[in-house]
Amino acid sequence: MGGGLPPKRRRMPYGMGQVRTGSDECDLTFTVDLIGVRRDATRGLQAGDVLEVDLVAGAGASTAVCRTTDGATVGALAAFRGLVSLLGCLGQGVRFEALIEDVGATRCTVTVTRAEA
Known part of the structure; x- marks a missing residue:
């Protein structure tokens, strides 16, 4: 049992992890870090740069x-609110794209939005 203060939680940049919806359930916008960046x-x-979002x-x-x-996989979208909605929309054939906000050798932050028709 330690007697110190609990560790400070790292704050995410404004908007990180928040999912915004628009006129329909597939009008999604969110900013997240990719998982398993290659x-x-x-x-x-x-x-x-813009990446394609695909359902595997x-x-x-x-x-x-x-x-x-x-066609090179950069990383996966996982563990965020709205993932189930995104997967459902991709399964219906709705296209999404990911705008790279920040990128390094093992980290990639993207803002995902519905692709223009």
């Missing part, structure tokens, strides 16, 4: 991943 896929990427069906579960235009 170092080889981040080479050459920079803030302002696995054994009993589906995952949303962000890919470069040449």
Whole structure:
């Protein structure tokens, strides 16, 4: 039993993790860090680049991943409010894109929005 103060919680940047919805259930906007970022896929990427958001069906579960235009998987979208809605919309054929806000060798922060038709 330690007698010190509890560790400070790291604050997320404004808007991180918040999911905003618009005119329908698939009009989603959110900013998150990708999970499992692949170092080889981040080479050459920079803030302002746009990634494709794809649905990947696995054994009993589906995952949303962000890919470069040449198909390299950068990382996965996981563990945030609104993930179930995103997966459902992707399953209905709704397209999303991810704008890179910040990128490093093992970290990539994106803002995901519904792609223009």
